[in-house]
Amino acid sequence: MKKIDVKILDSRIGTEFPLPAYATAGSAGLDLRALVNETFEIQPGETKLIPTGLSVYIADPQLAAVILPRSGLGHKHGIVLGNLVGLIDSDYQGPLMVSMWNRGSEPFKVEAGDRIAQLVFVPVVQAEFNIVEEFEQTDRGEGGFGHSGKK
Ligand SMILES: O=c1ccn([C@H]2C[C@H](O)[C@@H](COP(=O)(O)OP(=O)(O)OP(=O)(O)O)O2)c(=O)[nH]1
Numbered sequence: 001m002k003k004i005d006v007k008i009l010d011s012r013i014g015t016e017f018p019l020p021a022y023a024t025a026g027s028a029g030l031d032l033r034a035l036v037n038e039t040f041e042i043q044p045g046e047t048k049l050i051p052t053g054l055s056v057y058i059a060d061p062q063l064a065a066v067i068l069p070r071s072g073l074g075h076k077h078g079i080v081l082g083n084l085v086g087l088i089d090s091d092y093q094g095p096l097m098v099s100m101w102n103r104g105s106e107p108f109k110v111e112a113g114d115r116i117a118q119l120v121f122v123p124v125v126q127a128e129f130n131i132v133e134e135f136e137q138t139d140r141g142e143g144g145f146g147h148s149g150k151k
């Protein structure tokens with residue numbers, strides 16, 4: 001398993017709440033917790049930036065991490081991310097934050113330690129642009145945005 005440097009910014013991690021860990025052998029995501037001082041509510045339509053109590057330094061430019069919603073929160077409560085997906089650059093060393101957006105119709109309560117989103121490490125290819133006049137021809141060509149129909 002890949003080792004990633006982490007700083008614990010809130011001492012409740014490692015004591016009151018565990019360090020994010022894979023829940024099962026096949027889990028792709030590590031659940032991130034709300035390391036807040038007080039219970040709060042997110043009103044319908046509201047977005048709040050929540051600290052996770054951690055910072056990570058991925059260091060390797062061929063890796064990044066994405067923050068994704070938890071499906072239960074998104075589907076049942078309309079709790080998704082204000083940025084839809086969070087992207088953590090490999091050179092970012094600041095606090096890991098989760099933008100929580102209540103796109104639902106009821107206020108949503110969050111307590112300290114609640115698992116609010118998940119972090120997934122992903123491979124990255126950094127590309128260099130090669131300017132050309134013509135592309136090598138493909139079957140698809142410029143067709144896109146549903147040009148092949150529905151069925
Ligand atoms: O949900 C998120 C998204 C981003 N970040 C941190 C890590 C990331 O590396 C940095 C910058 O994110 P991004 O590049 O997506 O935001 P930006 O608006 O382009 O900011 P910047 O100008 O700092 O790159 O913010 C988080 O902590 N949580």
Ligand SMILES: [Mg+2]
């Ligand atoms: Mg950026």
